[in-house]
Amino acid sequence: MTLMTEPAEPASTTTAAAAPAAAAAGPFALEARDVSKHFDGVHALRGAQLAVRPGEIHALLGENGAGKSTLIKVVTGVYAPDGGTLVRDGEEVQFTGVRAANRAGVVALYQELSIIPSISVAENVLLGEQMPSRGGIVSWRSMRQRARVHLERLNQRIPLGMLAGELSPVQQTMVSVARALATDAKVLILDEPTASLTDTEIRELFVVLRSLRDEGVAIVYVSHRLEEVFELCDRLTIMRNGSHITTRDVSASTIDEVISTMVGRDPGSLYPDRGTATEQVTISVSDLQGRRVKDVSFSARAGEVLGIGGLAGSGRSELLRILAGAQKQTSGTITVAGTTVSMRAAVPQMLEAGVALVPEERRSQGVVLGATIRDNIALANIPTVSSAGVVSGARISTIVERGMRDLQIKAHSPRQPVGELSGGNQQKVVLAKMLARRPKVLLMDEPTRGIDVGTKAEIYRLIRQLAAGGTTVIAVSSELPELIGMSDRVLIMHEGRVSGEVDAADADEEVLLSYCYGKADVR
Amino acid sequence: MTATPTRNPGIEDTSAGVLAVPRRSLGQRALSGGTVLALVALVLFFFAMRPDVFLTFTNVRNILYQVSILAIIAVAQTVVMVVGDFDLSVAATSSLSGSVAGALLTAGQSVTVAVLAAVAVGLAIGLVNGLLVAYLNLSAFVATLASMTSIVGAAYLVTQGTTLFNFPAGFTQLGQGRLLNIPMPVYLAVLIALVAWAVLRFTTIGRSWYAIGGNVEVARLSGISVRRSRLLAFTVAGLVAGIGGILLAARLGSSSAVQGSDNLMFSVAAVFLGMTVIRSGAANLGGTVIGVAIIGVMSNGLNILGVNSYVQQVVTGIIIIAAVTLSSLKTRSR
Amino acid sequence: MTATPTRNPGIEDTSAGVLAVPRRSLGQRALSGGTVLALVALVLFFFAMRPDVFLTFTNVRNILYQVSILAIIAVAQTVVMVVGDFDLSVAATSSLSGSVAGALLTAGQSVTVAVLAAVAVGLAIGLVNGLLVAYLNLSAFVATLASMTSIVGAAYLVTQGTTLFNFPAGFTQLGQGRLLNIPMPVYLAVLIALVAWAVLRFTTIGRSWYAIGGNVEVARLSGISVRRSRLLAFTVAGLVAGIGGILLAARLGSSSAVQGSDNLMFSVAAVFLGMTVIRSGAANLGGTVIGVAIIGVMSNGLNILGVNSYVQQVVTGIIIIAAVTLSSLKTRSR
C-alpha cells in the first residue's frame, strides 16, 4: 500500500506524476497519530496529528508554544513520545534516534539550531551519514563537489573551506538548509527555516522546495510568516495547545481564518494605530562609523517608532549594537537626551543613559536559557535593585512580577527556567528585563523573529504603548510589511549607510526595496 | 572568538543541549539530592562499621579540622567556577602565600607583616590571573596552568626547596589554637564560606558572576561589566587561596612549596560534586560544602577502617564516580 | 544537562558572540601563527645563546627523544579534546600500563604478553572513561579526575609501591634501541602522530569527533552517534596513553606508580598551545606537535643555558603565557 507515489530514485529528476493536486489523494508518507508528550508537568503535545503526502508541501502552523517543534522532534526520533503512533509509508515505526529517522528518509532542519562553527562549510553541508566515505575514509574531494552542488542549488556561493562560524547569520542558515536538502529525504521537515532569511534567500529556498515537491518529496514547513505559507504550501495543519485542530487545503483557506483558528479567538488588527511623536529629541547620532556602519546620522523623538530596514549584512544590527554600547564606534557622536555620551561608553553606561537593546539572537544574546525567568529579568537591573552593592530580593520580586504581568508572560512561575518557555515568551522575558530599566530609547533587533501572529500583535501593541508613554523605539526588521506597519518613520540602510528615509504612513514596499538595494529615490 | 567550539571541555552537556530540556519527574527530583544522599550513605556506612568511633565528637572535630583548609580553597575555586572559569593555580597560590609567610617569619618579621604580605601575594596572583583571563582573553585553563607552574617555581625559590618551620606561637595559633575545643581553622572556614555564600547570593557582584557563568554574551548585553567582574572573581579566588595557605602554614607549623598541592584536585572535585546538587548545574557554595564533606568523610572513614592506603586511593575514585553518577541520573534523557 | 551554563570554563569566548565574526587582516593572519612564531623565537634565542650546541644533530635528537613520550600522551589528549572533553587520567593510565608491563615481565612473562596486557589495560581504562562520560553523562573532568585517582592507586598496588626493573632487552629495546642513530620512541611518536592525524582528518570517526567538539547538539541532530563517538575517543586516548606508558617503562628500564606523572599537565598545555595555531581554535594534531615542541625546546634550552631549575619553572609558566598571548592577540575584540 505504500507503492503509489513513491518516487523512483532519490537522484532521479523525473517529473513524477506528482503534481500537487494529484498528490492530494495518495497515501501518507508520514503520519503521526494521536501523539502525546509531556515535559515535567508541561503537556507539550496531547492528541497531535500530522499526515503528509509525498509530493506536497504541508504547512504546520500554530502559536508559539503550540507544540510544532516538539511534534517535529517526536517524528524524527529526538524525543520518545509518551503515547501515539508513527506511520511511515503505511508501516508503523518507532525511531530510536535521529539516525534511525534519517535512515527511514525522515529528516528535519530544527528550529534555531544551525551549524557547527569550528568546521568547514563543506562538512557542515554533509554532516553525519551524508559525508562521502568509503570504508570509513572520507573523500574530501567528493565532499567539496557535493557540497558545492547543494549550495549552488540554493544559489549560494560560499567558499567551501571557510569555517562555518565565519559566515554571516544568513549564510549560516543557508548552509543548514543545504544540509537538510543534501539528505535525499523522502520526508523533509523545515522548522522555521526563513526566520532569519531575507527575501532573496527565501526566493531561492522556495524554488528548491517546489522542485523537491515535484520530485515527490513530502515536505513539512513551519513558519510564522503566513504570506509565505499561502504562497508555497498545498495543505496546512493547525495546532493549538499541543492538539490537532484542523488540516485542510491552503486553497480553501484565508489568512484571517487561519489566524483566528491558530489563536482560537479573533486577533483583531495586527498593527495598532500610529501615535503622535513629541518634538523632544531623545537620541541623535551624527557621522557614526563602525566596522560596517558608515557616516550614519539621524535623530529620533520621544514617542516615535523608528523602523530600520535593509538587506542582510547592511549594518543594521551593528548600528543598534553601537548605540547600545555593545560594540565600539570608531568615530561620530551619540547624544542621548541632550547629553553627548563618551566614545568609550559600554553597555552599562548606555543603559544608565537610557538606551536599552533587545538583541537579535534571543537564545544566545537575550536570555540565559538555564536560568529562571526571575534571574533573567534581574540581570539587566542589578544596579537598580541594589543599594551599596547588596541586592534586594524584594525589589527583584517587584520588577519581576510587574514585568510578567504587564507582558503577560506565560509560565508556571517566575522560577521556571527560560529554556522551557516558547520563543514568544522568551522574547517577552528579554523585553521585561530591559523595560524594567525604563529606557528612554529602546532598541529592538528583529523583535518578532520566530514569534507567532498572536504574540506579534501583542508586541506591536506594546511598542505603541511604550511610544505613547514617551519612549523612543528603534526597531530593525527584515520584513517590510512589519517595518511599515509598526513604525512611524523608516530608515533603510545599504552597505552601512542610510540609503533612504520614508514616512511609514505613506511608504510602499517597492520604494523601500529599492532603497535596500542602494538605488536612489525611484520616484 | 566566533569560531571557538561552543562545546565545553570540562563541563558536560552531553545529551541535552539547547533544545533538549530534560524531563523531570517527581522521582527524579528526589534524586537531584543524589549527592546529598551519597554523603548520607557514606556517613551511615562508616557509622555502621565503627559506631564507637565515627560519630564521636573527637572524630567529627577531626574531620572538620582536616577539611577546613580544603574548604577554604574550594570556596576560592567555587567563585571562579561560578563565573564559568577554572583556577588551576589555587593550591599553588596557597603554597606560595604560606611560603612567603614562613620565609618572612623565619627572617624575623612580625606575624602581622608576614600575614599581610602573604595575603598580598594571594591577591596579586589572583589579579594577574584575572588580567590574563579577562583582559588578555587567555583561556582560564591555560592561564592558570601556566601561572601555577610559575607560582610553584616561585615557592621553591622562596623556601629554597626546603620546609620552613619554627614559627612563633602568635602565628601557629591561627591554625592550631582552639575556641570551645574547636580548632580555629574550622571557624575561619565556616566564616569564609558564609561570607562567600552571602556575596554570591546577595551582592551585585555575586549576581554578575552568576550571570556571566550563565552566558557571557547575555550578561554583557545586559549591562554587566564582564571583564571587571571576571577580574574580580580571580582576584577574590587568589585572596581566599592566600588566606588558606596562611592557615595551612599556621596549622602545620611549617611551609613548603608543595604543601597542600592536592587541594587543587580535591577543590575541583568538591565544586563538581556540588554542581550536581542544584538543578541548574551551576557551581554553588552549598554544593561545594557538601562536596568537601564527602571528600573529608571518605578519607577519614577509610582511615578509620584501616584500609590500605593504595586501596583507599582506588576506592576514593570509585566513590566520587558513584556519587556523581547517582546525582547525574536525574539529567539523563534520550 | 540543559541548565548547564553555556559558557565554557577552559575556552575563552569572552567578548564576541554569534554575530561578531572577527575580521581578519593580513597582519592578523600572520599573527594567527603566533604560536609558531613563539616556537621559532625560542629556537632562535637558544641558538643565538649557544650556536655551537643548540641546533646540532645530537641536541636535536636529544630534544626529540626527551619529548617523544610526551608527544604520544599529547596525541591521546588531543583526540579527547577534539571532542570537546578532557582526559585527566592520561598520565596515570600510562603509569599503570607501564607498571602492569613491568609486573608481568618481573613475573617472568614474555615481552609479547606484557606488552599486550599493558595495551589492554590502557584500552580498558579508556573504555571505562568513555562509558562514564558518554553513557553515564558524567562530566569528563570529574570522571577522569576520579578515574585518575583510582588508577594511581591501582598502579601502587601493582608495583607494591616500589620501582620495578630488570626488564629483558627485548622490552627495553622498544625504548632505548636506535635505528639510523635515532631512538625508537622518536619513530613511534612520529608514527602515532601521523596515524592520529590521518584518522582525525580523513576518517568519518575523526570528522564526527570534530563535529561533536564544535557543537554536540547540532552533531546529534545531524545523525551522528554522539555517544559511540565519544566512547571511541576516550578508548583511543586510553589505548594511546597505554602505549606511551609501555614506551616510558622501556625507555627508563623501570616502572613505578608515579612515573611520568608530569605528562598530564604538559600534554594539556601542549594541546592548548596547539589550539591557538589554527583559526577555528579547535584542538588539532599539528598544533599539538608544535605545543610539544615548544615545551621540549624550552626545557632543553634552559637546561643547556644552565638555568636553575626553580627559575626554569618560573620561566616555563611565563613563556607559555607569552606564547598563548601572542597568538590570542588576533582574536581580541571588544
Added chain:
Amino acid sequence: GCGGSSGTDAGSGGDGGSGKPFKVIAFTSGNQTPIGAWWVKQVQADAKANGWDLTMIQGDFDFQKMNPQVESAIGQGADAIFDGYTDVASISSIVTAAKDSDIPIFAVDAGTEANDAFALNVTSNQQGIADQTVQEISKQLGGLQGKNVMVIGHDPHPGIRMRASLAEAELKKAGANIAGGSIQKVKSPATGRTEALALVSDYLTANPGGLDAVWVGWDDAALGAAQGVSESGSKAIVTGCDASSEAIAAIQSGTSPLVATVEQPWPSVNKTVEDAILAYQKDGTKPSETFDAVDTTLVTKDNAASITPSDKLGS
C-alpha cells in the same frame, strides 16, 4: 601511667600498676615509599611482640591529612609517639601537641640535626654518606683535582639536601669543578629519574666530554643520571644513595656508569629507637643524647652481593 592527657607524670612511663597496655602512636608520611612500607610492617610486628597498644597513622606525604589525625590520637592519650621518616619540619604541629600533652617522641630519620623536638632521633650520618661517595669517586677517578663533577640534589628532602651540600663542599675542597656552577635540583621525586636523565643529557650535549662524575643524592635519580651518561657515550661515573635493589643490580652489572651507592642501616636504627622506647616504658628513662647519626656502608661492586636492598627490607 596512661599518658599525659590524664595528667599523670609521663616520667613514670612504666606500666607498673595500671595494667593498661603501653600505648604508642606511630606515624609515617612516607608509607608509599618502599622503606616507609617496610617500617610500617616492622613496627606493627614489633608492637605485637612488645605488647604495645599501637595506633599506626600513615600519611602519603599529605600533612594536612596526617597531622590532625596524629594530634587527635595524642588528644586521646598515649604513652609514647613513634615517628618514622617524617622530618621535624613538617610536624611542628604534632611536636607542639606532644609537648602540651607531655608525651615524648621517638624518631627514625626525622631530621639531620639535633633538636629538642625528640626524645631521640636516630638517623644516618649524612657526613659519612658524603665522605664515602666522594671518596669513591676520587678513588675511581684517581683524584678530584680539576675533575668535573655534577651534583644532583633534591631540596625538599632534608637528608638529600644536607648530603648534597656536604658533597658539594667536599668536592670543591678537593679541587673538583662543580658542573653547572652549583647543585642541580630535581623538583619532584615522582619524576626524579627523567629529570636527572634530561639534566645530564643536556649538560653533556652542551659540554661534550664535560663530566667525569655525577654525584646524585638518591638512587632513583642516580639511575636516570647513569642512563644519561651512557646514552651520551660519556665515560663519567655516577654514585647514588639508598642501596635500592635496582642500584645494586646496576653496580653489580659492571656495565652501568653507576658505581656506588650507600646502605643506611634502617633495621638496626629502628631497633635502637624501639629499644629506647622499651626502656622508657620500663622506668621512664629517656636517652641521654637526643640525636644520633649512625654510620653507613658504601656499596660497590665488591660488596654489593652481600647487601640487603633497602626496598627488600622485610622480605
